[in-house]
Amino acid sequence: MMGNVLVGQSGGPTAVINSSLAGVYQTAKDQGAGKVYGMLFGIQGLLEDKYVDLDEHFHSELEIELLKRTPSSYLGSCRFKLPDYKADLSIYEKIFVILRKLNIECFFYIGGNDSMDTIKKLSDYGKIIGSKIRFIGVPKTIDNDLAATDHTPGYGSAAKFIAATTKEIIRDSLVYDQKNVTIIEIMGRNVGWLTGAAALAESTECSGPDLIYLPEVDFSTEDFITQVEHLQKSKKALVIAVSEGIHLADGRYICELAEDVKHTDQFGHAYLSGSGKYLSNLISREIGCKSRGIELNTLQRCASHMASLVDITEAYQVGAAAVKAALEGKTGEMVILTRVSKGPYQCATETFDIHKIANIEKKVPYEWIKKDSTGVTEEFMDYARPLIQEELTPIMIGGLPKHINYNSIR
Structure with a gap:
């Protein structure tokens, strides 16, 4: 038995x-929350005292499946950086007043x-004041940049969408008998896990992207033009994948070279958008061939019709594992995925x-980036390929995927 839960x-x-949310909710109820x-x-x-009783919103197995x-x-979400308690103790006091009011025993984020x-900060403060609330992290991010875990839920589905879309863009680029270059801009400020996934488009009937540039290595516009010109000697249609965060050796992002107005988020980070467009314009100007930039943007993280079943299953599992960890008395920890077998692929939770x-x-x-910095190695492919496998067919209504109704909660 466990007491009240907050997620x-x-x-x-x-x-x-939302599959992780389903894992937390369903497992907590199964354990007597x-x-x-x-x-x-x-x-x-x-x-701001905004919360709901999820029991009033999930009434059937079908609703959980839709979730x-x-x-x-x-x-709903936020991008809120919790300050250190020494900098603003009042925030922590307010949070714990709410937690006590709701009789929360387990907190999942x-x-x-x-x-x-x-x-980390809430669990540390909880220990300072002698709170018995257990705080457990549930990993998610399409960026796949969390430490310790083999990969993060969310990455596999984004990688699947990117690889499939890249494959379709490559087919489209071959329509006309003329030189053309297509630049696909993919999310990734400082890490290139998503952009590297474009390489998974390679198959028996598809050569995959011609060049791939990750933010882990410095980018040179001069080398880029040279590489494109070299490839065009033997191939008319080129498709190139770039991370939105590719940057020059001096640290400037490629998108900052454009003269467009730039915006920053609440953390002061520049919104990275326009690298593909800038490079496309550069090709048109320097080489003089047809070129276009395609920005996948938020499609990478919301394309549930292209979700990986492996990803959906693991997302649910980490939510369930978080509840079990809290029941074991753990706090100040995150659930991680550990790859225990490569063939067949299998991950365990810890x-x-x-x-x-x-x-x-x-x-x-x-070592997973090609020596000339224009692609990824087979080791990267072997790592990523199992994460995009299988599908969970959407529940279709009127020819479109059915989703659980957000209006019931907001």
Whole structure:
């Protein structure tokens, strides 16, 4: 038996983040939880006393199945950096007043690096004041940049969408008998896990992207033009995948070379958009051939019709494992996936000290990037390919995927 539970979602959404919510909710109820509350808009919403009783919204197995198949964050999200308690004690006092009011015994936060930082800070403060509330992190991020875990739920489905879309773009590029270049801009500020997934488009009937550029290595516009011109001697249609965060040796992002107005988020990070467009214009100007830039943008994280069954299943499993870890008395930890078998592929769940995960960014290993920095190796492909396998067919109504109704909660 366990007492009342509180769960929230934070950061950028994924196609399978709600499967983790389903895993937390269903496992908590199976273990005898009293109330399962959901924060609305993450920890920021909780500070405004925004939460709901999820028992009033999930009434059947069908609704849970729809939840697994519904993209984005059902409870809403936030990008709120919890300050250190020494800098603003009042925030912590307010949070714990709410937790005590709701008689919360277990607190689960589904998110990426900033969310794990929240778990770390809340669990540390809880120990200081002698609270018995258990705080467990549930990993998610399409960026796949959380430390300790083999991969993060959300990445597999985004990788599947990117690889499939790249394959379709390659087919489209071959229509006309003329030189053309297509630049696909893929999410990834500092890590190239998503962009590397474009290489999975390679198959018996598809050569895959011609060039792939990750932010783990410096980018040179001069070398880029040279490489394109060299490839055009033997191939008319080129498709190139670039991370939105590719940058020059001096640290400037490629998208910053454009003269467009730039915006920053609440953390002061520049919105990275326009690298593909800039490089496409550069090709047109320097080489003089037809070129276009395609920005996949939020499609990478919301395309639930292209979700990986492996990803959906693992997202549910990490939510369930978080509940079991809390029942075992653990706190200040995050659930991780550990690859125990490559053939056949199999991952197990464990928990790991949140202090060794929060605010640490996992990059693509340099040995998994080709020596000329224009692609990824077979080791990368072997790592990523199992994560995009199989599908969970959407429940179709009127020819379109059916999602659980957000209006019932917001």
